[in-house]
Amino acid sequence: MEMPNFIFRENCGDLPERRGLRPFDAEEFRENAHRVVDFIADYYRDIEKFPVRSQVQPGYLQSLLPDNAPEYPETLESVLNDIQNKIIRGITHWQSPNFFAFYPSNSSTAGLLGEMLSGGFNVIGFSWITSPAATELEAIVLDWLGKIINLPEAFLLSGKGGGVIQGTASEAILVALLAARDKALKAMGMGSLERLVVYGSDQTHSSLEKACMIAGIQKTNFKALPTNSSMNYALSPEVLKKAISDDLSAGLRPFFLCATVGTTSSTAVDPLMELGKISQDHGMWLHVDAAYAGSACICPEYRHYLDGVELADSFNMNAHKWLLTNFDCSALWVKDSSALVEALSTNPEFLRNKASESNTVVDYKDWQVPLGRRFRSLKLWMVLRLYGVTNLRTYIRNHIDLAKHFEELVRGDAKFEIMAPRIFALVCFRLLPPPADPDNDNGYTLNSRLLEAVNNSGHIYLSHTVLSNTFTLRFVVGAPLTEQRHVSAAWKILQDHAVILLKSYEISK
Numbered sequence: 001m002e003m004p005n006f007i008f009r010e011n012c013g014d015l016p017e018r019r020g021l022r023p024f025d026a027e028e029f030r031e032n033a034h035r036v037v038d039f040i041a042d043y044y045r046d047i048e049k050f051p052v053r054s055q056v057q058p059g060y061l062q063s064l065l066p067d068n069a070p071e072y073p074e075t076l077e078s079v080l081n082d083i084q085n086k087i088i089r090g091i092t093h094w095q096s097p098n099f100f101a102f103y104p105s106n107s108s109t110a111g112l113l114g115e116m117l118s119g120g121f122n123v124i125g126f127s128w129i130t131s132p133a134a135t136e137l138e139a140i141v142l143d144w145l146g147k148i149i150n151l152p153e154a155f156l157l158s159g160k161g162g163g164v165i166q167g168t169a170s171e172a173i174l175v176a177l178l179a180a181r182d183k184a185l186k187a188m189g190m191g192s193l194e195r196l197v198v199y200g201s202d203q204t205h206s207s208l209e210k211a212c213m214i215a216g217i218q219k220t221n222f223k224a225l226p227t228n229s230s231m232n233y234a235l236s237p238e239v240l241k242k243a244i245s246d247d248l249s250a251g252l253r254p255f256f257l258c259a260t261v262g263t264t265s266s267t268a269v270d271p272l273m274e275l276g277k278i279s280q281d282h283g284m285w286l287h288v289d290a291a292y293a294g295s296a297c298i299c300p301e302y303r304h305y306l307d308g309v310e311l312a313d314s315f316n317m318n319a320h321k322w323l324l325t326n327f328d329c330s331a332l333w334v335k336d337s338s339a340l341v342e343a344l345s346t347n348p349e350f351l352r353n354k355a356s357e358s359n360t361v362v363d364y365k366d367w368q369v370p371l372g373r374r375f376r377s378l379k380l381w382m383v384l385r386l387y388g389v390t391n392l393r394t395y396i397r398n399h400i401d402l403a404k405h406f407e408e409l410v411r412g413d414a415k416f417e418i419m420a421p422r423i424f425a426l427v428c429f430r431l432l433p434p435p436a437d438p439d440n441d442n443g444y445t446l447n448s449r450l451l452e453a454v455n456n457s458g459h460i461y462l463s464h465t466v467l468s469n470t471f472t473l474r475f476v477v478g479a480p481l482t483e484q485r486h487v488s489a490a491w492k493i494l495q496d497h498a499v500i501l502l503k504s505y506e507i508s509k
Helices: 026-045 076-090 109-121 132-148 169-188 190-195 207-215 237-249 272-281 293-298 300-306 337-344 377-411 444-457 484-507
Strands: 162-166 196-201 222-225 253-260 285-289 314-318 330-334 416-418 426-431 463-467 470-476
Touching: 026 076, 109 377, 132 162, 132 330, 132 377, 162 169, 169 190, 169 196, 169 207, 169 253, 169 285, 169 314, 169 330, 169 337, 190 196, 196 207, 196 237, 207 222, 222 237, 237 253, 237 272, 253 272, 272 285, 293 300, 293 314, 293 377, 330 337, 377 416, 377 426, 377 470, 377 484, 426 444, 426 484, 444 463, 444 470, 444 484
Parallel strands: 196 222, 196 253, 253 285, 285 314
Antiparallel strands: 162 330, 314 330, 416 426, 426 470, 463 470
């Protein structure tokens, strides 16, 4: 085993001489970082060679690694060898051009370089004084992004609001809900928590339900209102009005509505203008979750899907989904930042400083749940500067064009059907069951088997949902390296496996 490269320190007074580790050496870092960059570059060069979805079994890694950490240092070469031979086989390759599952989690050269710089500085910018540049760049870059998607000025720092980078949309929903809850309780009295009601639809992301659990909202007071295909799975204003009326009659207090622009299952778009007016009529906080589709709204032709956002109290989109900014970078804007601060601020003695007490700076610790926070704005800043808005719009439009191409392929094959309108870059579809379906479950088992077959092949990776009680395949174009040839090849794989499955059903008759 290689012995550590000890560094001797000079005696300090009466302390005995010790030998120790020097955690950072500029030249050693330069050399090793070059090797890691080469490793990452080679990974992206070869990414199509790997099965898109990891094919390992649970617990595979336990038998490949030692039971205990090494007592002495190992070489970088041995670590990289283990990553190559043991870790990569257990990775599902989200950046593969053949990844069509869930929603994308974009990586890019600019985003990764920003991540490197953030990690290199390694500041913990919870308050302005702990790193002024981290706070001020975040405020500026979120104003930039807000202007790109044409958010109302009330959401910018020039108004009473502003933007903050959260880790995920789940965190954004939680802090918005906490701010709304405390605002409501301040007006009603702290003993009124059990009366508060939260609304979403049955298509709203599950993070809203989890936020309610954390915020102490009664389980029965979280209302996931039903949607259907007649409104393309968007939340009906009439359904919301009826639910509010029923709850008011029961002595409850509606206080929070989460509307979605681009739901997870089918990219449904809730009617913000109508829902916003209902929210205002009842004094409810309106949060708009555009985690996925917000990125598309940098293109003027898709901005109308945000019409009505001026009636919202908070708005969220994930730059780490579809805007080439490495995870994590979830942008949240609020109209009234004081609502967040009042709900989330703590000020122990060890955090007090003149800048904070002057009320002339932003302390982002009071806009989020944790205290510590990373210098995430560097990534988004570098993406916007190194690519420019025009190129980012072209990038989004290209993915939407590829999704249109896939949709046309599906429509051209009578064995398949489209399950929901394509709005952005998600296509929902299914394989039609044979007339005499031996499973007698409306194609649920058939499509589940098709999904598992194509994912087990390793060539592509898709995910699914259920729409109107029907098992539905989801095909999302959004990986940075995806080209038309990948989409066409994916369709061929789906067709081939579909033919095999349908033949097996014929044989089983």
